Amino acid sequence: MKLYGALIAVAAISLAAGLAGSVGALQPLLGIGVPYCALAILLVGLSWRVIRWSRSPVPFRIPTVCGQQISLPWIKSSRLESPHSTLGVIGRMGLEVLLFRSLFRNTRSRIDQGPRLIYGEAKWLWLGAMAFHWSLLVVVLRHLRFVVEPVPAVALWLDGLDGFFHVGVPVLYVTDIVLIAALLYLLVRRLREPQVRFISLFTDYFALFLLLGIALSGIWMRYFARVDAVAVKQLALSLTVFSPSLPKNLSAWFFVHLGLVCTLAAYLPFSKLMHMGGIFLSPTRNLANNNRMKRHVNPWNYPVKVHTYEEWEDEFREKIEAAGLPVEKH
Amino acid sequence: MRDRGLIYSALALFLGLVTFPAWHNLSAHVTGKGPEVRLPVNAKQCVAPVEYMRTSHMNLLIDWRETVVRTGRRDFTAAGGKHYNMSLTPTCLEQCHGARKDFCDRCHDYAAVSPPCWNCHQDAKAVLRSAK
Numbered sequence: 001m002k003l004y005g006a007l008i009a010v011a012a013i014s015l016a017a018g019l020a021g022s023v024g025a026l027q028p029l030l031g032i033g034v035p036y037c038a039l040a041i042l043l044v045g046l047s048w049r050v051i052r053w054s055r056s057p058v059p060f061r062i063p064t065v066c067g068q069q070i071s072l073p074w075i076k077s078s079r080l081e082s083p084h085s086t087l088g089v090i091g092r093m094g095l096e097v098l099l100f101r102s103l104f105r106n107t108r109s110r111i112d113q114g115p116r117l118i119y120g121e122a123k124w125l126w127l128g129a130m131a132f133h134w135s136l137l138v139v140v141l142r143h144l145r146f147v148v149e150p151v152p153a154v155a156l157w158l159d160g161l162d163g164f165f166h167v168g169v170p171v172l173y174v175t176d177i178v179l180i181a182a183l184l185y186l187l188v189r190r191l192r193e194p195q196v197r198f199i200s201l202f203t204d205y206f207a208l209f210l211l212l213g214i215a216l217s218g219i220w221m222r223y224f225a226r227v228d229a230v231a232v233k234q235l236a237l238s239l240t241v242f243s244p245s246l247p248k249n250l251s252a253w254f255f256v257h258l259g260l261v262c263t264l265a266a267y268l269p270f271s272k273l274m275h276m277g278g279i280f281l282s283p284t285r286n287l288a289n290n291n292r293m294k295r296h297v298n299p300w301n302y303p304v305k306v307h308t309y310e311e312w313e314d315e316f317r318e319k320i321e322a323a324g325l326p327v328e329k330h
Numbered sequence: 331m332r333d334r335g336l337i338y339s340a341l342a343l344f345l346g347l348v349t350f351p352a353w354h355n356l357s358a359h360v361t362g363k364g365p366e367v368r369l370p371v372n373a374k375q376c377v378a379p380v381e382y383m384r385t386s387h388m389n390l391l392i393d394w395r396e397t398v399v400r401t402g403r404r405d406f407t408a409a410g411g412k413h414y415n416m417s418l419t420p421t422c423l424e425q426c427h428g429a430r431k432d433f434c435d436r437c438h439d440y441a442a443v444s445p446p447c448w449n450c451h452q453d454a455k456a457v458l459r460s461a462k
């Protein structure tokens with residue numbers, strides 16, 4: 001039900017956007033109202049989540065490390081796996097964000113004949129995740145050609161690189177194939193592996209189907225249905241300068257693509273996709289492991305009224321001594 | 331931890347980057363007007379309906395190329411019954427649109443596409459054109 005529910009939800013959104021997009025009177029709503037609202041929800045929602053996270057107390061260093069921490073000078077410490085300085089933390093975070101280092105350590109366990117428990121490497125998930133995230137980044141950066149004029153150099157450069165093979169017209173982008181292949185792998189893995197399928201929720205499938213829908217509608221529009229890219233850019237530019245005007249010849253396929261993208265944008269702050277910001281705020285990753293070098297005083301400590309043993313002994317000294325019990329201070 | 335200053339600066343940087351197109355376009359006075367394409371003076375009708383040409387002229391050109399190179403036939407009959415020579419520079423440019431920088435390149439710079447056709451195919455001389 002979670003699987004089919006998510007599939008039906010994404011199909012329904014696409015259908016609604018496509019149908020509404022083919023009705024002229026509804027186009028302003030879809031082409032102007034919805035994108036502005038979705039972007040506002042994205043920016044406000046994301047800021048709200050980050051601000052809430054920033055207010056939670058982190059009184060103690062709790063990095064999860066997998067290397068030797070700094071100690072005696074003759075014991076070699078691992079600066080990246082158990083960083084004790086800000087520089088080390090930046091290096092560790094950089095590797096995590098750019099190369100998914102912790103996922104690279106992913107292992108699998110299975111029971112062999114014997115029975116014997118076997119642990120092994122499992123790098124496919126890492127590869128699929130890297131392929132997906134990097135091609136998504138390239139695709140998003142390439143889209144800058146629609147929203148910035150003159151087109152920024154990075155978009156032109158990525159465009160050339162991505163179309164390097166000059167296959168077909170319009171030129172085939174390598175990232176389009178990688179993106180779809182990676183998303184399909186991530187979906188199939190979720191369905192095929194019983195444990196992963198068991199813990200999968202609606203939101204897991206919904207995010208995957210949404211991204212697949214966006215990528216497929218984009219590919220469909222570029223290589224098969226064809227849309228007027230000049231008209232799309234006119235709309236996008238008019239939105240960015242807050243004087244929206246809707247060109248006439250926009251096809252329904254474009255509205256499917258845009259509708260799904262807006263859904264993703266508005267959904268992102270409330271979903272697991274917030275890991276985009278969360279990764280930077282993970283206390284198990286972004287803190288230096290220097291608990292034994294620096295004293296971390298809980299900044300939320302409040303004065304507690306205490307009654308020490310010495311005070312207690314002073315209070316009852318006569319009675320203790322009268323009873324013949326030992327005292328600390330004579 | 332007292333990292334809020336850092337967190338809020340990073341958040342502000344992120345918001346600034348996401349809204350970069352708006353800052354950039356507003357300060358560069360960009361509008362949604364689109365590229366200014368010079369139209370031919372001596373013809374009213376393209377080889378195919380203009381809506382089709384807007385989205386799919388590249389498909390038509392590739393069709394032409396493959397027909398010419400593979401079958402040697404060069405005659406194209408348009409929907410209105412008019413005949414054209416299936417040829418990039420002589421028909422598209424010399425017969426109507428003139429220099430590519432007045433026509434093809436206007437849109438292509440706008441949409442950031444740079445078809446490699448001109449590595450081999452010749453440009454045409456600019457001819458008198460009425461600005462759109």
Ligand code: HEM
Nearest residue numbers: 139143146173176214215218219221222227229232236261
């Ligand atoms: C998360 C955001 C988005 C993703 C992941 C995405 C994905 C894609 C993909 C995979 C393609 C296939 C061709 C290519 O790779 O360039 C595509 C094409 C396209 N996208 Fe998007 N898209 C997104 C947002 C948008 C937005 C906001 C717009 C509106 C300005 C847009 C307009 C288009 C258009 C017009 C095409 C066809 C391009 C062509 O014909 O060359 N996309 N998109």
